[in-house]
Amino acid sequence: MENFDLSRIREFYQHSWSQNYGDNSDKETPEFWSSRAADFAAKVHVPEARQESLDFLQRFDWSADETVLDVAAGPGTFAIPLAGMVKEVTVTDFSQAMLDQLQQQAAREGIANIRQLPGRWLDLQLPGRYDTVLCLNSLGVISADEQRVPHLARTLEKLAEACAHRLIILIPHADSPLNPEMRQILGLDTVPLERMRVAVLYFAMVDCGMLPDLHIIKRPFRWTFTSLEEARETLLKKAGVKSENCNSTEFDAYLKSVIQTDANGRLTLAYQVSQALYVWTR
Secondary structure (H helix, E strand, O other), X not given: OOOOOHXXXXXXXXXXXXXXXXXXXXXXXXXXXXXXXXXXXXXXOOHHHHHHXXXXXXXXXXXXXXXXXXXXXXXXXXXXXXXXXXOEEEEEEOOHHHHHHHHHHHHXXXXXXXXXXXXXXXXXXXXXXXXXXXEEOOHHXXXXXXXXXXXXXXXXXXXXXXXXXXXXXXXXXXXXXXXXXXXXXXXXXXXXXXXXXXHHHHHHHHHOOOOOEEEEEEEEEEEEEOOHHHHHHHHHHHHOOOHHHOOHHHHHHHHHHHOEEOOOOOEXXXXXXXXXXXXXXX
């Protein structure tokens, strides 16, 4: 243990947690998410997606007098179904378009116990603590400041300070976002970046004074595309594979066999992915 250099692990705190292979820092801007707000809302409020959100929320116990803070709530993926289980949900997001979509959906469903705190997480002044704080699939984005510089430890400390009882963090990929069949076709056999993040985030939470429970869970994941070509390019980009280095014939044949067309005529690809769930109780 004498040679265990904590500083080397802390260097990973400055890794851009919102970005995967092929991404750029645009994901850390409100404009990026605002341009996608309507499409996101259309996807997350259909019955199948709503049930998936409910299934996740039902992993936990909720009380009718509980207050919840949903950080970077987007169009209300979890806030909308959760509102019927608790006293009040406060939502944050730096994309006003996302919050507008959330409010419109809440109005359609007659939900009146959702409050908004618009703005970037690192800059927000919170009015107090909340019984439960949720950070679901958004840690990377909220960790970046306005200059797109990541501040993981500062972000975690603020999340911990905001919660009176429980902090729940979900990161979208605990392994490669590509399923095993895709990885085999593409010849990917190295340890993906996503697995490294799982370990480093656990250490970071401990480093910030928390001792969370860590669960690797399986959840449905759904891609939506407009064409087979877009599907191929998107997935290769996520895998960090250049088109010229890919067996495109075999990969296209696989995609044709698993991609389906939804009721709106969009191409969809759904399968189970591993996610990392961290639960800390104060």
